[in-house]
Amino acid sequence: MNKIISNYIQDNKQGILDQWIDRTKEEADDRVVRLVSDRVFHATSKEFIDLIISNFKGSSEEYKEKLTDFAEKVVRLGWPLTFVTKGLHTFNSIVFEAMQKDEIIIPDNQMDFVIEFDRWAAPMSNEIVSIYSSTWERTVSLQKMALQELSAPLIPVFEGITVMPLVGTIDTDRAKQIMENLLKGAVKHRSEVVLIDITGVPVVDTMVAHHIIQAAEAVRLIGAKCMLVGIRPEIAQTIVNLGINLNQFTTKNNLKRGIEAALELTNKKIVSLEGAK
Known part of the structure; x- marks a missing residue:
């Protein structure tokens, strides 16, 4: 079932990405969207979708490396953690609804797919929170050190x-x-x-x-x-x-x-x- 979801995402990647960007922009705080240009927003969104797909594929080492890079990038962009975690939930909803529309998910197997989505989404969400938090703390610490050096120069x-x-x-x-x-x-x-x-x-x-x-x-x-x-x-x-x-x-x-x-x-x-x- 994991492979079914993974293949579906891979085969419909562009459509899912377009829907995700449109829905995210509609639901996001204007300040988040205004922080970066459309080009950067689209590129970062694509990177986020690729990150989710790599998690589905189960390549844990590659996934962890991508996740760390992504967390550092969104911290630099100033995107709040709630924006990222909500983005993951939005992605799940888009894929689930699309698979229902294509009758891959039907009433007989719906509960199995719900469990499968939750099985991979919960650990990923926890991992995002953990790495984002540590990246943010490290960034704040470095900024504090830089400010201290600049606050009293001789x-x-x-x-x-x-x-x-x-x-x-x-x-x-x-x-x-x-x-x-x-x-x-x-x-x-x-x-x-x-x-x-x-x-x-x-x-x-x-x-x-x-x-x-x-x-x-x-x-x-x-x-x-x-x-x-x-x-x-x-x-x-x-x-x-x-x-x-x-x-x-x-x-x-x-x-x-x-x-x-x-x-x-x-x-x-x-x-x-x-x-x-």
Whole structure:
């Protein structure tokens, strides 16, 4: 009976695919369909049908490899798991209805075919959920690592002078990342002066200030000076109102003045060349 279903799918593959695409587009959330072009949607849909057929054929090694590749692709496309599992159910319905119409499935053998469809569909659905979930977790983990690396970069601007521009909200986890990047970067670049630029930090409260003070103290312990730049008037007022003491390191209102002060601290200066425009 498995062979009967498999052969039927293979012989009517294009018609099943066309029906599946039409029905899926009708039932799917518009956001899912808009995520990719029609060409990519059709190609991915065909790959999904091929995946189902390979499962019917029972080639477990090839099927598992295709399933993993497909799961990684749909995660990249942003298709939700419910869309994929519902697609499997839609496929079953199309094939079952078509086989009834062609009188391959009749009242006398209908229950046997129902059991057969369920026998292969349930494990496949479970496998899709498992691989999709693990692929999603791995993707999220890699993205998180990439964001952490980008969230607190230490940039060398002159010999002995580095800048860490901070953008966005600073929570405890990000503060740890800032501290780690700050110390590693200061040692790596042999920094004499480190400028922490908070121009892009929307709110500086007691917790954020505490983390910045800790970072500055850590930099001082490895032999470098720390300077806080980008203090806007509203941030300065907040710091004063909260009674936060930033007297232990230099502050400047923008990065330009901070770099000028850092150049003085390292006995450097920028001069205009004679005759330069």
